[in-house]
Amino acid sequence: MLLKELTEASGVSGNEKEVRDLIISEIKDYVDSYKIDRLGNIIAYKKGKDIGKKIMITAHMDEVGLMIKDIDKDGFLKFMTVGGIDKRILVSKPVLVGKDKLPGVIGAKPIHLQKPDERTRALNIDELYIDIGARSKEEAERYVSIGDYVIFDSEYVEFGEGLVKAKALDNRVGCSLLIKLIKEIKDLSFYAVFTVMEEVGLVGAGPAAYEVDPDYAIILEGTLCYDMPKLDTHLIPTYLNKGPAISLIDRTTIYNKDFRNKIVEIAKKNNIPYQFRKTSMGGNDSGKIHTTREGSITATISVPCRYIHSPASVMSKKDYDSTFALLKEILYQFEREEI
């Protein structure tokens, strides 16, 4: 299954090769051309009807993770975070280190030896380390180098009523949707762009947008979901199982109102569930894309993901399917030149 392969692949920002290779093997027979640019973005072109406007659909390939920065005298590995990770979710987790995915664990001080007030304080990154079972620095150095990337050790699991648990759903869910669009859309010309290093400052998207120079861009994402009970509804950014989340505003973009209204209209007309992303927190590749060259009109459409940026993020297959249905309709409207 593609989403399983995509989420289990290793692709921390700046180290997207495994994900990129997987995507290329999936799309190469369905696109008219593709290239890997100087930053590592995949820029693919699919030829269909030319409507006189350039359409670009993007998804970032990278995920948050860790990077080894030191091996201490006893063979323990110290690390930095790559992208936004809440330090509190790292404790007591298995990880995979380096290209060969060497297993390791991030441990914690036994509760028996803690003072009661220690338990109320979050552990800092500098206090954490990875234990690969090495008996010495020399042994660790045979397997690990400074600069090695680290991913969460977390398998793809389907559970509950149509839910999926995996690491890196942000944003392999977007990659998976874009791959599916490439395979299924035949009647419209569009650019499909898989970007690098979104999680460390939207690095890949700018140069990719410069190259493509789109009129319209749709950014596909996995986004924040926090649908806890007994919470004021205005505090809930998105709900699971209520369909694709359409962005209004975030830290990087105020989204074009006309394009957004058109998308809402399409959803309504086709009975596709949708919701608005009700927070201005976060940002995505749209921030770079809508301001590149002479600018472009962008929209972000996201699949809601609980526990995002953790080893166990959760999404709904129903949301995935309705997001795909909405995207397909949007492209159909472009083809009929109604946008």
Place this chain on the structure above:
Amino acid sequence: METKVFLELLSNSKGVSGYEYPLQDTIISAFSKYLDNVSVDKLGNVIGFKKGTYKDNNVKIMIAAHMDEIGLMVKDIEDNGFIRFTNIGGIDPRTILGQEVIVHGVEDLFGVIGSKPPHLQEPSEHNKAIKMEDMIIDTGYPKEKVEELVNIGDPITIRRNVKNLLGNRIAGKALDDRAGVAALYECMKELNKIQHEADIYFVTTVQEEVSMAGALVSSYKINPDIGIAVDVGFGATPELPISTTIELGKGPAITLGGNIHPNLRKKLVDIAKEYNIPSQVEVTPGPTGTDARAMQITRDGIPSLLLSIPLRYMHTSVELLDVEDVRNTGKLLAFFVASISNDNLEGLLCY
């Protein structure tokens, strides 16, 4: 079965304190191969018996390791199906955020422990640990379905399979004290190759993490001449002072202190030296907080010993140990119990 394979099997199995029964069959079938008799008592302790070579009035030695593990318990079900929970045994709430769990309801349910995401917290909250009462378990089912499958009070375990690390080292959950159970297994395999006069009782105890209830009642029933507990000890890591820890790969720690019979302890140290088995010292002046404590004060008192297998990150789901230490613990136990006879016991117990 290879001891390492048995330990992996035990670590991957589920058995929170008070709910150890899922482990019974695994332990009984493994122990039966090497023992004369294996039974289960009223509280769920598994008691294995191996007859000594001496016929009448045999010395009785009990070796105990606890089979229960720390875990969680269902407390409430929210309107959207999320489960609220509490802990069974000592759990640092910082070690469970973002973990995958199994809720042991009518059927086993997969779940994820979540909380408010950092983006929605005040910046001042970021340096605080998230409290257990602010966490939820997401099973992906609506309330009606969860209520059908889950009851208040159902136990919950962390979903974790053993990770094989470099060398002989492994990481996983519940190695405290399934490592002790594996050491008992290694011991009985070794005893099958050598003669021993004493009758040996191998007990995998219940509820050590909450009350030591299993050790209390099983040692009362067996009334052994010597009680030996096999548990885990704090493995050395950078954040812990060297004086409170023992080192991985350097063999079992032989505990010293008020809970331990001094002459028997000396004999244990001598046996380790004689057979060239690495061992280290662990110092606990008062009660040890292990089954050895329960045994010591059972009936009119039982001379007790404690062997600790070095283990890092105790009470997390990534407890880490060196399997060689488990094997050495089993071997030392075997040579020690084989050295006890009806003739020398009296002298050893003299103060």
